[in-house]
Amino acid sequence: MFKIIKNHVAKPATLAPLVAKSAPLASLVPKRASPARLLPKRASPARLLPKRASLAPLVPKRATLAPLVPKRASPARLLPKCPTGIQGLDEITGGGLPRGRPTLVCGGAGCGKTLLGAEFLVRGATQFGEPGVLMAFEETEPELKANVASLGFDLAGLVRRKKILVDYVHIEPGEMQESGDYDLEGLFVRLNHAIDSIGAKRVVLDTLEALFSGLRNEAILRAELRRLFRWLKDKGVTAVITAERGREQLTRHGLEEYVSDCVILLDHRVNDQIATRHLRVVKYRGAMHGTNEFPFLIGENGLSVLPITSLALNHQVSTERIATGIPRLDVMLGGQGFFRGSSILLTGTPGTGKTIIAANFAAAAARRGERVLFFSFEESPNQIIRNLHSIGLQLEPLVKRGRLRFHSARPSLYGLEMHLATMFKEIAEFQPHVVIVDPITSLMEAGTDSECKGMVTRLIDYLKGGQVTTLFTSLTQGGHALQQSEMAMSSLMDSWILLQDFEGNGERNRVLYVLKARGMAHSNQVREFLISNRGIDVVDAYIGPSGVLTGSARAAQEALEKASLLTGQQEADRRKRELERKRAAIERQISGLRSEYETEALELRRIDEQVGISTLLLNSERAASGRLRQADAKVAGALRHKTRLARTIA
Amino acid sequence: MTAKKTTPPATNPRRAAGKHWQLRLYVAGQTFRSRTALVNLKTICENHLPGEYSITVIDLLKQPQLAKGDQILAVPTVVRKLPKPVRILIGNLANTDCALVGLDLRADG
Numbered sequence: 001m002f003k004i005i006k007n008h009v010a011k012p013a014t015l016a017p018l019v020a021k022s023a024p025l026a027s028l029v030p031k032r033a034s035p036a037r038l039l040p041k042r043a044s045p046a047r048l049l050p051k052r053a054s055l056a057p058l059v060p061k062r063a064t065l066a067p068l069v070p071k072r073a074s075p076a077r078l079l080p081k082c083p084t085g086i087q088g089l090d091e092i093t094g095g096g097l098p099r100g101r102p103t104l105v106c107g108g109a110g111c112g113k114t115l116l117g118a119e120f121l122v123r124g125a126t127q128f129g130e131p132g133v134l135m136a137f138e139e140t141e142p143e144l145k146a147n148v149a150s151l152g153f154d155l156a157g158l159v160r161r162k163k164i165l166v167d168y169v170h171i172e173p174g175e176m177q178e179s180g181d182y183d184l185e186g187l188f189v190r191l192n193h194a195i196d197s198i199g200a201k202r203v204v205l206d207t208l209e210a211l212f213s214g215l216r217n218e219a220i221l222r223a224e225l226r227r228l229f230r231w232l233k234d235k236g237v238t239a240v241i242t243a244e245r246g247r248e249q250l251t252r253h254g255l256e257e258y259v260s261d262c263v264i265l266l267d268h269r270v271n272d273q274i275a276t277r278h279l280r281v282v283k284y285r286g287a288m289h290g291t292n293e294f295p296f297l298i299g300e301n302g303l304s305v306l307p308i309t310s311l312a313l314n315h316q317v318s319t320e321r322i323a324t325g326i327p328r329l330d331v332m333l334g335g336q337g338f339f340r341g342s343s344i345l346l347t348g349t350p351g352t353g354k355t356i357i358a359a360n361f362a363a364a365a366a367r368r369g370e371r372v373l374f375f376s377f378e379e380s381p382n383q384i385i386r387n388l389h390s391i392g393l394q395l396e397p398l399v400k401r402g403r404l405r406f407h408s409a410r411p412s413l414y415g416l417e418m419h420l421a422t423m424f425k426e427i428a429e430f431q432p433h434v435v436i437v438d439p440i441t442s443l444m445e446a447g448t449d450s451e452c453k454g455m456v457t458r459l460i461d462y463l464k465g466g467q468v469t470t471l472f473t474s475l476t477q478g479g480h481a482l483q484q485s486e487m488a489m490s491s492l493m494d495s496w497i498l499l500q501d502f503e504g505n506g507e508r509n510r511v512l513y514v515l516k517a518r519g520m521a522h523s524n525q526v527r528e529f530l531i532s533n534r535g536i537d538v539v540d541a542y543i544g545p546s547g548v549l550t551g552s553a554r555a556a557q558e559a560l561e562k563a564s565l566l567t568g569q570q571e572a573d574r575r576k577r578e579l580e581r582k583r584a585a586i587e588r589q590i591s592g593l594r595s596e597y598e599t600e601a602l603e604l605r606r607i608d609e610q611v612g613i614s615t616l617l618l619n620s621e622r623a624a625s626g627r628l629r630q631a632d633a634k635v636a637g638a639l640r641h642k643t644r645l646a647r648t649i650a
Numbered sequence: 651m652t653a654k655k656t657t658p659p660a661t662n663p664r665r666a667a668g669k670h671w672q673l674r675l676y677v678a679g680q681t682f683r684s685r686t687a688l689v690n691l692k693t694i695c696e697n698h699l700p701g702e703y704s705i706t707v708i709d710l711l712k713q714p715q716l717a718k719g720d721q722i723l724a725v726p727t728v729v730r731k732l733p734k735p736v737r738i739l740i741g742n743l744a745n746t747d748c749a750l751v752g753l754d755l756r757a758d759g
Contacts, residue, residue, distance in 0.1 A: 170721045177737070177752025180690070180744030185678035186710060186722035193714035215724065215740075 085123025088305030107266030132202035171214035325364025328538030348499030381406035509550035690743035
């Protein structure tokens with residue numbers, strides 16, 4: 001399991017090119033991975049002072065954020081710890097088991113005591129360079145090697161390389177006859193020899209209580225055990241002693257009396273037919289520790305304790321946005337889609353298209369060249385591929401190119417913790433950019449609500465730490481109280497899209513709306529979305545006095561609007577034509593009047609001319625008659641007048 | 651390894667089956683308890699197995715690697731290697747009755 005942590009830590013590096021955009025925010029939040037870089041800054045306030053003096057930024061950046069990420073107290077003040085390397089256990093115990101002291105691990109049969117001890121040694125030898133001795137009272141060396149090999153530990157190889165020494169102490173009850181006084185120096189000698197021969201720093205005594213079955217003199221045994229633990233402390237080895245859980249006390253023979261530095265209790269409980277292992281640190285002298293019961297499981301990579309509180313809320317955030325694969329949905333989410341590394345919840349009643357939207361998102365990411373991991377708890381991969389083929393979404397090529405990976409499992413296959421561990425493992429292996437969980441509600445059947453919330457919290461923390469965008473679909477039952485049932489989980493989510501179907505006019509229609517989207521301006525509109533063989537299409541729903549109209553009602557409303565628009569258009573056209581006609585009529589009238597006027601003007605001129613001519617004729621006639629009457633004086637005057645008139649006319 | 655071989659003069663008629671008793675005594679250092687154990691073991695052997703036994707004393711402080719072979723936990727421990735089957739007897743053999751049972755000498759004693 002440690003491998004996961006390792007990968008997990010290494011991940012930001014692999015994602016680096018993708019989160020390049022997040023530079024402005026990344027620089028604000030101190031990087032967890034490099035405390036060394038931060039320390040000098042804090043240590044030298046002198047360097048900060050000039051900044052403050054110049055008032056460039058009013059408060060130095062570091063100073064504002066320093067209290068946000070509390071540093072652990074310096075290790076010097078704390079008890080020296082011996083990291084176990086077991087995922088989660090070191091986080092609960094604040095660094096590991098007390099170094100140089102014995103730790104008691106107790107629990108009933110099948111709790112994983114021996115495995116915890118074995119992993120403590122194997123991790124110590126492989127990761128921390130501390131050789132270890134496993135003194136087994138119950139299992140022989142070949143048995144142990146075979147058992148831990150199933151957890152991926154190469155005990156045989158470590159034994160060959162002298163990193164681990166396995167000493168099987170055979171105790172056959174009743175085989176030993178006792179006579180008189182004795183002590184357990186033989187055991188001490190063996191242990192001492194084993195420790196010295198490989199320079200061991202860690203010791204595991206697997207079920208020391210087996211001694212109680214072999215040796216009858218309990219007074220001697222108890223005295224010797226007390227001496228043994230003292231001796232182990234003096235030897236300076238970090239020891240793990242396993243013991244069977246007793247009926248009324250922690251161990252069957254009261255070993256906790258002798259080992260008082262650290263006591264860890266393992267427990268295997270069955271709840272609703274699902275067994276979950278729990279770990280609790282009962283006691284840890286001289287150190288803070290998580291006191292809760294933490295579920296743990298034994299996976300393919302050893303033990304993995306899953307503390308809810310393991311990760312602090314200080315993961316990096318990205319300002320990069322990633323498209324949802326549905327352009328209209330991107331528009332609703334502030335025009336750009338989700339934030340990278342955010343958690344998205346998609347809730348809806350059955351058949352509202354959750355998987356389709358999720359698959360669209362997955363396909364869009366895969367087409368961008370990102371890796372997508374699709375956890376399906378209801379459908380098999382092939383079924384999803386086939387079903388989405390029907391809406392024109394081709395997932396198979398993406399799967400073939402290794403961009404999209406499916407992981408299908410029935411929720412009832414195993415307990416919640418095992419699911420979580422499997423998911424962690426898959427995530428660590430595939431290193432996805434986007435994770436889809438479809439649907440998260442199926443997993444709720446595998447545990448109680450609080451367990452499920454705890455699991456989702458851990459999953460989100462884990463994924464956010466690696467800046468993995470996660471989309472959970474959630475099935476809500478019934479048509480109402482949609483938002484209530486998911487309350488517990490919704491607070492963990494950054495974005496929440498609700499799918500709903502409306503029934504009316506003898507049909508069901510799907511709508512979606514963005515219930516919340518942290519950190520972005522998002523649409524408050526209810527949108528209808530249509531699923532056709534060409535894919536998803538988000539359209540405006542008609543919102544009128546009678547509420548949201550969808551489907552055929554929306555179509556009818558649209559037709560109605562279209563018709564009324566057409567009528568208006570026609571009316572306008574008609575009026576326009578009428579006006580045109582009127583104008584033409586007036587124009588015609590105007591031209592009639594004008595021609596009339598011109599006729600009249602012509603008439604006037606003709607009259608003028610006629611008057612002139614008649615006057616001339618009259619004058620000439622008068623002259624002629626005067627001549628006839630020989631009126632000389634008059635004739636002479638008339639002639640002059642006639643000449644003038646003629647000139648005028650000419 | 652301190653090997654002491656004691657051959658008693660007298661023979662026990664009841665044990666004259668020609669069997670040789672091979673005993674190992676594991677101790678951790680020359681403590682009072684280990685010395686007592688050796689003395690007690692010798693006494694028992696002399697009384698019951700005169701001339702038919704050999705005792706090998708192994709000091710685990712000097713040869714700790716030998717503890718694993720005979721699965722030694724407690725000291726002192728007497729391991730009866732021969733005759734088979736192997737029998738293990740722990741303690742300083744102060745309780746002779748228990749020691750005889752442990753060494754399987756009582757059945758015919």
